Amino acid sequence: MSTILDTIIAAKKKEIEKYKPLSSIERFKRDGFFWQFSNRSLVQSLLAPGSTGIIAEFKRKSPSKGWFKTKELEVEPVVKAYNTLGAAGISVLTDEEFFGGDLDDLIQAKVVSDIPVLRKDFIVDPWQIAEAKAFGADVILLIAACLGVAEVKSLAAYARSIGLEVLLEIHNEEELAHICDEVDMVGVNNRNLKTFEVDINISLELIDKIPASKPAVAESGISNVKTIVTLKQAGFKGFLIGETFMKEPHPGKAFEEFVSGLKDR
Numbered sequence: 001m002s003t004i005l006d007t008i009i010a011a012k013k014k015e016i017e018k019y020k021p022l023s024s025i026e027r028f029k030r031d032g033f034f035w036q037f038s039n040r041s042l043v044q045s046l047l048a049p050g051s052t053g054i055i056a057e058f059k060r061k062s063p064s065k066g067w068f069k070t071k072e073l074e075v076e077p078v079v080k081a082y083n084t085l086g087a088a089g090i091s092v093l094t095d096e097e098f099f100g101g102d103l104d105d106l107i108q109a110k111v112v113s114d115i116p117v118l119r120k121d122f123i124v125d126p127w128q129i130a131e132a133k134a135f136g137a138d139v140i141l142l143i144a145a146c147l148g149v150a151e152v153k154s155l156a157a158y159a160r161s162i163g164l165e166v167l168l169e170i171h172n173e174e175e176l177a178h179i180c181d182e183v184d185m186v187g188v189n190n191r192n193l194k195t196f197e198v199d200i201n202i203s204l205e206l207i208d209k210i211p212a213s214k215p216a217v218a219e220s221g222i223s224n225v226k227t228i229v230t231l232k233q234a235g236f237k238g239f240l241i242g243e244t245f246m247k248e249p250h251p252g253k254a255f256e257e258f259v260s261g262l263k264d265r
Contacts, residue, residue, distance in 0.1 A: 004063055004064075004196060005145060005146060008063070008095070008097075008098055008122055009122055009124065009146050011097055011098070012095070012121075012122045012124060013124065015097070016124070016125050016127060016128065020125070020127050023131070025126070025127060025130040028130040028131055028133065028134040029130070029134075031134045033107075033110065033133065033134060033135065033136045033137075034130070034133050034134045034162075039116075039138040039163050039164060039165070040114070040115060040116040040117070040138045041116060041138070041165060042055070042088070042089045042116040042118065042138065042139045042165055042167070042184075042185065042238075043165060043184050043185060043215055045088040045089055045115060045116055046088050046089070046185070046215050046217070046237045046238045047215060047237060048088075051088045051237075052086045052087065052088055052259055052262060053088050053228075053232070053236070053237055053238045053239050054086070054087050054088055054089075054228075054238075054239050054241055054255075054258075054259070054262075055087065055088060055089040055090070055091050055118060055217065055238055055239065055240040055241070056082040056087040056089075056090060056091070056241060056242075056245060056255055057090075057091040057092070057093065057120070057240060057241060057242030057245070057246065058075055058078055058079060058082075058090065058091070058092050058093065058105060058109060058242075058246070059091075059093045059099060059100075059101070059120075059242040059243070059246050060073065060093075060099065060100035060101065060246070061098070061099050061100035061101075062098075062099060062243065063098045063099070063196070064196040065243070067100065068243065068246040068247045069246060069251075071100060071102075074108075075092075075105050075108040075109055075112070076108060076112050077252060078246075078251045078252055079108070079109045079112050079113050080112050080113070080252070081251070081252025081253070081255060081256065082113070082252065082255055083112070083113040083114065083115055085252070085255055085256045085259055086259045087115060087255070088115065088116075088238065089115055089116040089117070089118055089139070089238075090109050090113055090115060090116070090117045090118065091117075091118040091120045091240055091242065092105050092106045092109045092117060092118065092119060092120060093105075093120045093121070093242075094106055094119055094120065094121045094135075095121050095122060101121075103131070103135045106119055106132070106135045106136050106137060107135050107136050109136070110135075110136030110137075110138075111136070116138040116139055116165075117136060117137055117138050117139070118137065118138070118139040118140070118141060118167065119132040119135070119137035119139070119140050119141065120141050121141065122143060122146060123140060123141065123142055123143075123155065124146065124147065124151075126154075126155060126158045129155065129158055129159050129162070129164065130162065132164065133162050133163070133164055137164060138164065138165065139164060139165040139166070139167055139184075140159050140164055140165075140166055140167070141167050141169055141187070142155055142156060142166060142167070142168050142169065142183070143169045143189075144168060144169060144170045144171075144175035144178040145169075145170075145171060145175065147178070149177055149178050149180075152168060152178045152180060152182075152183070153180045153182055156168070156180065156182035156183050157182045159182075160182055160184075165184040165185070166182065166183045166184050166185070167183070167184065167185045167186075167187050167217060168183040168185070168186050168187065169186075169187040169188075169189050169219065170186060170187070170188060170189070170206070171188065171189040171190075171191070171192060171202060172202070172206075173205075173206065173209065176206070176209055176210070179210070179211065179214065183214065184214065184215075185214055185215045185216070185217055185238065186210045186211075186214045186215075186216055186217070187216075187217040187218070187219045187238070187240065188202060188203040188206050188207070188210075188216065188217070188218055188219065189202075189219045189220050190202045190203055190218065190219065190220045190221040190222075191219070191220035191221060198220055198221040199221070200218075200221045200222075200227060200230075200231075203218040203231060203234070203236065204230075204231075204234055207234045207235045207236060208235070215237040215238060216235060216236045216237060216238070217236065217237065217238030217239065217240055218231045218236045218238070218239050218240070219239075219240040220240070222239050222240075222241050222244065223243075223244045225258065225261040225262050225264075225265055228262060229265055241258075244258070245258070
């Protein structure tokens, strides 16, 4: 039986087939932000003294919960608030069909912020990595659940060769085998991408098995300050949070209140 992830990946491959002939990697190398090799480092941002560790996400929709915000919501006010109020990085969901995203969101996030920007998408082809670079990403996400061990190594090596950092996402013990020298950080997704169920204990069970040289990032299911305190004590350096802010009427205000609560702890 096919899963939600299977459906998304099948759609993503069709999307790549459609758009890849229209823009070659060589064209990306001539366009946009591709020339910027002095990219902003998410690793450095997460490890900086006093860092909140929060990678705040701009996300309009999810396959399981529908729309949080309409397409009319502008990126600038949300990302500016994240940036000025203490986010360690910005995550931008660029998948359109399932998450309502857009590559223009990535460009806008880059232009209005001075912290690292992560392109969050379902990357299965080097072409998408070149595209991410051209549209302003500093970091890309690779998801172990939809890639083989060799694919992760190859895609991460290419990303590193063009100046991008790599966040590898895992969600079970078997996927630890995907961790390699070419990835910079390891994220643990508490949401099972095949069922979309969330369990924060997934992070706590895997943290001790992640190499200390790869900053660990907890993803999904983080809705309160207490959870971050628990994850920090366990050894996590980063915390990717999206729905907690985006589902509120004013995401920037929700972020400000969250960070204020974190400082109080």
